[in-house]
Amino acid sequence: MLETRGFRILRTFGLLGLSIIVILPLYVVLVTSVKPLEDVRGLFTWWPSTITLQPYLDIWKTVPLADYFVNSLIVTVSATFFSVVLAVMAAYALSRFQFKGARTFSLVVLSTQMFPGILFLLPLFLIFTQIERTVGLQLSGTYLGLILTYLTFSLPFAIWMLTGFLASIPRELEEAAMIDGTGRMGALIRVVLPVARPGIIAVAVYSFITAWGEVLFASVLTNSDTRTLAIGLRSYASQTDVYWNQLMAASVVVSLPVLIGFMFVQRHLVAGLSAGSVK
Amino acid sequence: MAPTLEAGNRRRVEPDPAAPTQGRPVPPAPQRKRKKDLFPYLLIAPATIMELLIHIIPMILGVWIAFIALTQLSIGNWVKAKFIGFENFVAGLSPSSPIGTQFYGALGRTLLFTVIVVALAWALGMFAAVLLSSSFRGRGLLRTLFLVPYALPSYVGTIAWAFMFNQRDGVINRFLVDDLGLLDHRPFWLLGSNAFWVMVIVTVWQFWPFAFLMLLAALQNIPGEVYEAAALDGASLWKQFTNITLPMIKQANSVLLLMLSLWIFNQFNVPYVLFGPASPPEATLISPLIYQQSFSNWNFGVGGAMSVLLLVVLLIASAFYIRLVMPKGKGPNA
Numbered sequence: 001m002l003e004t005r006g007f008r009i010l011r012t013f014g015l016l017g018l019s020i021i022v023i024l025p026l027y028v029v030l031v032t033s034v035k036p037l038e039d040v041r042g043l044f045t046w047w048p049s050t051i052t053l054q055p056y057l058d059i060w061k062t063v064p065l066a067d068y069f070v071n072s073l074i075v076t077v078s079a080t081f082f083s084v085v086l087a088v089m090a091a092y093a094l095s096r097f098q099f100k101g102a103r104t105f106s107l108v109v110l111s112t113q114m115f116p117g118i119l120f121l122l123p124l125f126l127i128f129t130q131i132e133r134t135v136g137l138q139l140s141g142t143y144l145g146l147i148l149t150y151l152t153f154s155l156p157f158a159i160w161m162l163t164g165f166l167a168s169i170p171r172e173l174e175e176a177a178m179i180d181g182t183g184r185m186g187a188l189i190r191v192v193l194p195v196a197r198p199g200i201i202a203v204a205v206y207s208f209i210t211a212w213g214e215v216l217f218a219s220v221l222t223n224s225d226t227r228t229l230a231i232g233l234r235s236y237a238s239q240t241d242v243y244w245n246q247l248m249a250a251s252v253v254v255s256l257p258v259l260i261g262f263m264f265v266q267r268h269l270v271a272g273l274s275a276g277s278v279k
Numbered sequence: 280m281a282p283t284l285e286a287g288n289r290r291r292v293e294p295d296p297a298a299p300t301q302g303r304p305v306p307p308a309p310q311r312k313r314k315k316d317l318f319p320y321l322l323i324a325p326a327t328i329m330e331l332l333i334h335i336i337p338m339i340l341g342v343w344i345a346f347i348a349l350t351q352l353s354i355g356n357w358v359k360a361k362f363i364g365f366e367n368f369v370a371g372l373s374p375s376s377p378i379g380t381q382f383y384g385a386l387g388r389t390l391l392f393t394v395i396v397v398a399l400a401w402a403l404g405m406f407a408a409v410l411l412s413s414s415f416r417g418r419g420l421l422r423t424l425f426l427v428p429y430a431l432p433s434y435v436g437t438i439a440w441a442f443m444f445n446q447r448d449g450v451i452n453r454f455l456v457d458d459l460g461l462l463d464h465r466p467f468w469l470l471g472s473n474a475f476w477v478m479v480i481v482t483v484w485q486f487w488p489f490a491f492l493m494l495l496a497a498l499q500n501i502p503g504e505v506y507e508a509a510a511l512d513g514a515s516l517w518k519q520f521t522n523i524t525l526p527m528i529k530q531a532n533s534v535l536l537l538m539l540s541l542w543i544f545n546q547f548n549v550p551y552v553l554f555g556p557a558s559p560p561e562a563t564l565i566s567p568l569i570y571q572q573s574f575s576n577w578n579f580g581v582g583g584a585m586s587v588l589l590l591v592v593l594l595i596a597s598a599f600y601i602r603l604v605m606p607k608g609k610g611p612n613a
Contacts, residue, residue: 018407116545119338251435
């Protein structure tokens, strides 16, 4: 939109207001995470009586945070990887081929996004226990069960976005490669994927964020060995005292991987979104 | 739904290369060879299997659960649980029973919650996207900052707000009561009807950046010359917004509104982290209610019956959703 003086003034105050809304909770988390325990037992103070990094050392001892961290990393990274691979394959099929059932496939995949997790949590748990009974493959309480579950959560959005993205890449690129003797799969991997990188990164970030923050299925499908951060963080509050300073320090530590990753790729995210789904 | 998919799969065994695909002209390319025809099916096979295993089959099983007597005792051997017809539906869904009243209350409340949160998140996201669509110093920094609530794990954002709305000594009461003196008592924010509005605030805070992100991407696709031309004709900023911006991002907008509505309607994380497994009655949404029935009261059957009704409601809604996202006879983005 073209800028007038009025627009500039509106922009300054509008952006200031939005920034305050965003920053306030972040400030509260940060400032609480460097307070001594006495400070967080009474009325909230805007500034710590003394700044201490002790909570950042204590969080690892109060609960097995490192274990939760590793569990979350294993589950999230694996789920993201497989989700992206599956989405690229399906999106490539949808964007390049006309085949019977393509529309049905899209319809069914898209509509699964409609339904809340609560609708299939219990049945999925029952299926997992039945698989364990009959085949002996343990899914509930294992990494595998959680990875399989999480990878499907981001699949509909990923397929839908990548289909649009791949469709915008000219076919001639692969056709040229195939004339040079590369197979279909080779053309996809060596020619299409590099061009589609922004879209793939956007989708991977989306998958990662989805899996890293998931609470509902983690609360039922993990046990003490596979507990993820989403559930593990509750341990700071479930004891007789709420270690608010440690809880906030742990929140900072837990958020860092996603935030740092997000900062690096956010440019791609906007580019990917505008080239892909949003037309 | 699953039967249609199966039919689709069965058809693929014997592809008929001569048949035109759904009335569309077959591309005149030599790519109609039999070997190549299997390739797209191989590509979608893994995604299909995963969707079947994690979503479709469990949802069908979920309908079955509503008709059997599933208790804590029989859950270990649920395959043999007794079929009891509509008993669970009578217990959980008849409007005169206390549980039924809860269910319909939660359904209405969830709808209201969805409308309010989506409207606010969209408005904030649009506002920010318009303000950041032209370049100025600090724009990149602000864009990154505004995306933080979305990138942050949902439970972290919610824990922060739960701490802030603490009754005795949270930052909100500190600010309103001690710093500004606006209130002479310390309200319980996480109880009663206050809890509903706190839940609204927390959810809007987490979701408006997504609206912002999608709308920003959409706005960047509008060529600047359009506005220049309009400005030359003397169109005001508001006119430019309603006559140019909104119509040009219509497609992106409808997709965004639908995605937001679904996420908010199905919201579980925020109430679960804010209130624990049992929300206050005035703030109980539909997903937490079903969770409560199934995993706190061990009333799997009633939870199942509620799920089935919710499934029906959402299936009807999904018919509209699909019509919007996928115009008839086209692929998702074609």
